[in-house]
Amino acid sequence: MAPSFNDESSLFNFVVKDGYGVKGLVDSGLTEEKALEWKDYVSMRYTNDADALEFWPNECKEVALEYIKTSTKMVKKLLQALIGNLGVILDDSRLDALMGFRMVNMNFYPACLNPELTVGVGRHSDMGTLTVLLQDGIGGLYVKKSENTSLGNEEWIEIPPVHGALVINIGDTLQILSNGRYKSAEHRVLTTSVESRVSVPIFNSPLPRVNIGPLPELLARDEVARYREVVFEEYMNNFFSNSHDGKKSLDFAST
Numbered sequence: 001m002a003p004s005f006n007d008e009s010s011l012f013n014f015v016v017k018d019g020y021g022v023k024g025l026v027d028s029g030l031t032e033e034k035a036l037e038w039k040d041y042v043s044m045r046y047t048n049d050a051d052a053l054e055f056w057p058n059e060c061k062e063v064a065l066e067y068i069k070t071s072t073k074m075v076k077k078l079l080q081a082l083i084g085n086l087g088v089i090l091d092d093s094r095l096d097a098l099m100g101f102r103m104v105n106m107n108f109y110p111a112c113l114n115p116e117l118t119v120g121v122g123r124h125s126d127m128g129t130l131t132v133l134l135q136d137g138i139g140g141l142y143v144k145k146s147e148n149t150s151l152g153n154e155e156w157i158e159i160p161p162v163h164g165a166l167v168i169n170i171g172d173t174l175q176i177l178s179n180g181r182y183k184s185a186e187h188r189v190l191t192t193s194v195e196s197r198v199s200v201p202i203f204n205s206p207l208p209r210v211n212i213g214p215l216p217e218l219l220a221r222d223e224v225a226r227y228r229e230v231v232f233e234e235y236m237n238n239f240f241s242n243s244h245d246g247k248k249s250l251d252f253a254s255t
């Protein structure tokens with residue numbers, strides 16, 4: 001089932017998806033994606049506690065709810081600090097609007113006999129403000145070192161699993177809000193033939209109807225806007241209607 005974000009009423013409470021495939025499928029015309037990702041996932045959108053307990057899968061709803069509620073406090077503090085560092089103080093209602101759309105995914109990457117033929121997750125940046133990611137001890141998450149390296153020369157660094165640690169990714173929205181001062185992290189997941197892997201990201205994004213663009217306080221200091229203002233829902237629809245291709249998602253909001 002493909003998630004649809006076209007209107008508020010069609011926003012899903014949870015989605016289950018699987019898709020194992022190899023690169024050759026593109027050429028056969030079977031799919032637009034360059035590689036079907038070698039993973040299963042359950043995606044749960046948080047609206048309120050009662051809906052989560054009613055609609056999320058019984059096996060994980062309580063722990064997922066606790067995880068999302070605890071991490072929300074941390075994400076708020078991080079956003080306050082990061083945006084504060086730009087000299088902009090956001091009040092609670094502006095902050096809440098920037099992280100009011102929250103999803104927790106449970107990803108399962110089965111071991112793959114021919115890992116070189118596929119990917120766990122293709123190179124991409126996350127679309128929201130901040131992603132909080134819990135990974136197990138297997139490894140396989142890589143982040144691209146620098147945006148400026150030429151394609152032939154790019155360097156990927158593995159983010160090693162550290163017991164008890166969370167990975168925090170900057171997403172496209174924070175890049176746009178900060179007018180490019182913060183860069184969203186381009187990352188990917190490689191599969192292995194040895195062991196299956198589990199990860200649990202929480203995506204924090206603006207509410208669908210919120211406009212995102214460089215913070216007016218930054219532009220008031222005569223900065224040139226590198227991004228135009230867009231409704232987050234449109235950014236999200238564009239993000240989901242294309243397969244992962246590095247940071248191309250940002251082109252939608254570029255001036």
Ligand SMILES: O=C(O)CCC(=O)C(=O)O
Pocket residue numbers: 105107121126133135141187188189198199200201
């Ligand atoms: O599994 C991971 O470590 C990362 C997953 C990811 O990047 C995503 O779901 O957006």
Ligand SMILES: [Fe+2]
Pocket residue numbers: 124125126187
């Ligand atoms: Fe991601």
